[in-house]
Amino acid sequence: MSHFKKIHVKRSFEDGAIIHASSLSGQIGLIHGFTTRNAGNILDENTSSRLLRQTGMQELRLLTQVHGKEIIRTSEMRHLPEGDGWFGEGVAGVLYGIKTADCLPLLLFDPITKHLAALHCGWRSTLAEIVPSALDLFQSIGVNTGNLLCAIGPALGPCCFEVGAEFEKMVDDSYLKPADGGKFYLDLPSLVKGQLLNGGVAEDSIEDTGLCTLCEDSSFFSHRRSGEKERMCSFIGVRGE
Numbered sequence: 001m002s003h004f005k006k007i008h009v010k011r012s013f014e015d016g017a018i019i020h021a022s023s024l025s026g027q028i029g030l031i032h033g034f035t036t037r038n039a040g041n042i043l044d045e046n047t048s049s050r051l052l053r054q055t056g057m058q059e060l061r062l063l064t065q066v067h068g069k070e071i072i073r074t075s076e077m078r079h080l081p082e083g084d085g086w087f088g089e090g091v092a093g094v095l096y097g098i099k100t101a102d103c104l105p106l107l108l109f110d111p112i113t114k115h116l117a118a119l120h121c122g123w124r125s126t127l128a129e130i131v132p133s134a135l136d137l138f139q140s141i142g143v144n145t146g147n148l149l150c151a152i153g154p155a156l157g158p159c160c161f162e163v164g165a166e167f168e169k170m171v172d173d174s175y176l177k178p179a180d181g182g183k184f185y186l187d188l189p190s191l192v193k194g195q196l197l198n199g200g201v202a203e204d205s206i207e208d209t210g211l212c213t214l215c216e217d218s219s220f221f222s223h224r225r226s227g228e229k230e231r232m233c234s235f236i237g238v239r240g241e
Contacts, residue, residue, distance in 0.1 A: 021151035021207045024109055024236070030116075031055050031095065032107055032236040034153035034209065036219050042099060042233035051095070057237055058093035061086075065099060067124040069133050071117070085119040085130055087137045092240035097233045101221040102213050104155035104188050105234030108134065110143045116236050121155075121192055123163070127170060131192055135199035145200035150207065153234045154220050157212030158187035 017039035024032045033055075040047035048060050063072060064082045072081045074088030074096060086096040096118050098105045103122035110116075117134045119125070135145050162179050163186045175191045176184040193206055213220040221230040 019153065019209060019211075021107070021149075023149045023205065023207055024107065024151055027109060027111055027149070029239045030109060030236070031057060031239055032109075032151070034105060034151075034234045035232045036154070037221055037230075037232070038219070039232070041221070041230035042097070043229075043231055048233075051233070051235075055095065056239065057095050058240075060095045060097050060233075060235065062097045062099060062233075063120070065120050067120075067122050069125055069128040069130040071119070071130065071134055071137060074116070084122075084125045085117060085134060086236075087117045087134060088115060090114070090116050090236070090238035092238055095235040095237040097235040099231040099233060100153070100155065100213075101223045101228055101231050102156040104192055105153040106131065106192060107151045107153070107234060107236045108138070109149045109236065110138060110147055111149065112147055113141065113143055114238065115141065115143060116238075118234060118236050121188070123161075123186065123188060126188065126191055126195070129195070131195040132199055135196070135201070146202050146205075148201050149205050150196055150201055152189055152192060152206070152208040154209050154211040154213050154216075154232070155188060156214055156222070156224060157189070157210075158185050160212055160214040160224075161186040161188055 017036050018033040020033050064080045065084050070083035071085035071087045072083040098118045098120045106119040106121050108117040163184050165182045175187045179185050213222045214225050221228045
């Protein structure tokens with residue numbers, strides 16, 4: 001049985017509103033985090049402005065997310081480009097963000113080349129192999145994926161991610177647990193971890209909050225819980241000199 005490091009829940013911002021991964025926190029000049037309900041709705045301009053002030057960054061770039069596998073280069077300057085991930089060298093002062101309210105956010109960083117990625121891993125994007133696609137991008141520029149640092153943020157957990165019987169034909173049964181009515185509970189975090197391991201990422205370089213957005217209603221927005229339209233933000237970027 002695989003054992004992954006659980007992210008030490010170190011919170012900052014205001015009232016414990018951001019969760020940090022210890023491995024990414026140790027990288028000089030790297031800014032990252034997973035916001036919680038206490039940070040507010042990232043779709044609200046006041047929330048995004050406050051996030052920039054607190055992190056000392058100048059810009060937050062978001063995506064028009066479509067539950068696919070398209071990964072946008074960090075050099076892209078279009079407003080809200082359509083895709084479900086960022087990849088590249090970070091522009092100084094810019095945060096690259098992913099919006100979630102149950103889907104799994106994944107942050108990746110290569111401490112050698114300083115390339116980064118932020119992925120929106122809902123079940124559709126995950127089955128479309130957005131994670132292997134991101135690892136291919138790292139490898140295409142000569143990155144050894146065994147050096148990558150990876151952090152999985154709060155998401156719908158295997159305790160609550162109920163899916164239909166059709167998933168039995170869509171994913172390996174090791175990621176499914178029987179539920180009532182012929183349905184299953186999907187372990188999306190483990191599925192993503194499996195893809196990372198298959199792509200050469202070291203097991204001890206994968207951190208996971210282990211926090212379920214549906215269970216912890218006081219800490220996270222959850223679309224599945226109540227159809228909430230608010231979103232949290234998982235972000236990564238590099239500070240300017």
